[in-house]
Amino acid sequence: MAGRIRIRAQKQGEYTEVKALMRHPMETGMRKDAAGEPIPAHFITEVAGKHGEKVVMSAQWGAAVSQNPFLGFRFKGGESGDEVSVSYIDNKGETGSGSTKIR
Amino acid sequence: MTTRKVLIAALAVVVPIASAVADGGVFDEYREMMGDDNPAIFVIEEGEEFWLQELGPKQVSLETCDLGLGPGVVAGAYAQLPRYFADTDQVMDLESRLVHCMVELQGRDPEDVHAKPYSLRGDMGTEIEALAAWIADQSSGVPIAPGQDQPQERAMYDLGEQLFYYRAGPHDFSCATCHGQDGARIRLQALGNLAKHEDAASAYASWPAYRISEGVVRTMGWRMRDCFRQQRLPELIMGSEASVALQMYLAVNAAGAPMSAPGLKR
Numbered sequence: 001m002a003g004r005i006r007i008r009a010q011k012q013g014e015y016t017e018v019k020a021l022m023r024h025p026m027e028t029g030m031r032k033d034a035a036g037e038p039i040p041a042h043f044i045t046e047v048a049g050k051h052g053e054k055v056v057m058s059a060q061w062g063a064a065v066s067q068n069p070f071l072g073f074r075f076k077g078g079e080s081g082d083e084v085s086v087s088y089i090d091n092k093g094e095t096g097s098g099s100t101k102i103r
Numbered sequence: 104m105t106t107r108k109v110l111i112a113a114l115a116v117v118v119p120i121a122s123a124v125a126d127g128g129v130f131d132e133y134r135e136m137m138g139d140d141n142p143a144i145f146v147i148e149e150g151e152e153f154w155l156q157e158l159g160p161k162q163v164s165l166e167t168c169d170l171g172l173g174p175g176v177v178a179g180a181y182a183q184l185p186r187y188f189a190d191t192d193q194v195m196d197l198e199s200r201l202v203h204c205m206v207e208l209q210g211r212d213p214e215d216v217h218a219k220p221y222s223l224r225g226d227m228g229t230e231i232e233a234l235a236a237w238i239a240d241q242s243s244g245v246p247i248a249p250g251q252d253q254p255q256e257r258a259m260y261d262l263g264e265q266l267f268y269y270r271a272g273p274h275d276f277s278c279a280t281c282h283g284q285d286g287a288r289i290r291l292q293a294l295g296n297l298a299k300h301e302d303a304a305s306a307y308a309s310w311p312a313y314r315i316s317e318g319v320v321r322t323m324g325w326r327m328r329d330c331f332r333q334q335r336l337p338e339l340i341m342g343s344e345a346s347v348a349l350q351m352y353l354a355v356n357a358a359g360a361p362m363s364a365p366g367l368k369r
Contacts, residue, residue: 023145
């Protein structure tokens with residue numbers, strides 16, 4: 001059930017603080033299942049945080065990030081009620097996203 | 104020849120006396136940082152979806168499942184478990200009751216339902232875990248009040264107490280070996296004195312919980328089973344009399360404290 005992102009954004013002075021929680025297995029590709037077969041890698045490769053249409057944060061991720069990752073970042077600007085979104089794409093091409101309004 | 108100087112650095116690690124409430128400072132701090140961002144929120148949503156999903160040969164949902172407060176009543180149901188159910192003439196915990204509903208309402212094969220109740224490390228969670236997370240969340244803030252009116256319920260408590268102090272296995276361990284004294288800890292985790300109300304309350308109220316190290320929500324039944332594994336006892340079967348008895352013992356010791364599950368654990 002990948003694809004979901006819980007996101008919260010709060011205005012703090014001149015910055016907007018964003019917290020995002022993603023539902024993702026983040027399989028490294030190095031593990032084996034109970035039968036000894038390798039479990040294929042499945043992890044987020046790119047994450048983008050947007051304020052409206054403007055990308056304010058972008059990141060390249062790999063297998064070292066934990067399952068159900070938690071991401072926090074802040075950017076300058078943003079007003080209450082503005083839309084903030086976070087999206088990802090993983091190594092299988094699957095995407096996930098979530099958005100919220102700045103509080 | 105050079106003389107090697109061996110420097111022995113004595114690390115003075117200040118370990119706070121484990122409070123009754125939690126794992127000690129480190130994980131409290133972590134919980135603070137995570138705030139409301141407990142990944143269990145995803146599992147709670149999935150649990151509700153499972154509850155409403157039409158499954159099994161009869162293609163019905165669990166919406167008419169009676170968790171003790173009447174068919175379909177979920178709010179506050181977790182807090183009054185384990186309890187006696189007249190329809191099965193058994194004292195049941197959440198997991199055995201869910202299995203009962205899956206078999207009776209949905210017509211599912213008991214063996215299938217029991218096949219893999221708990222996730223292996225790295226899994227994204229099982230149906231039982233998701234349902235437990237959602238159902239426990241629906242009791243958030245509700246005082247723990249397991250059934251103790253019926254003689255069967257009191258007998259279950261007595262059995263749980265016996266099991267708690269029963270030493271067995273290659274290590275000659277009982278639950279009380281680790282959980283029968285104040286202020287003890289293993290590594291950084293506080294070992295609550297589960298015979299005492301305060302410690303039992305903080306432990307019982309916080310399960311089911313999201314285990315960060317395992318990336319899944321674990322149930323109270325799983326906690327019991329894993330304690331058995333740690334004691335090198337035979338595998339504790341989900342929903343078995345022993346499992347229900349131990350949960351009853353803890354729930355009664357914790358009675359009165361408000362539920363705060365799903366918790367967040369190391």
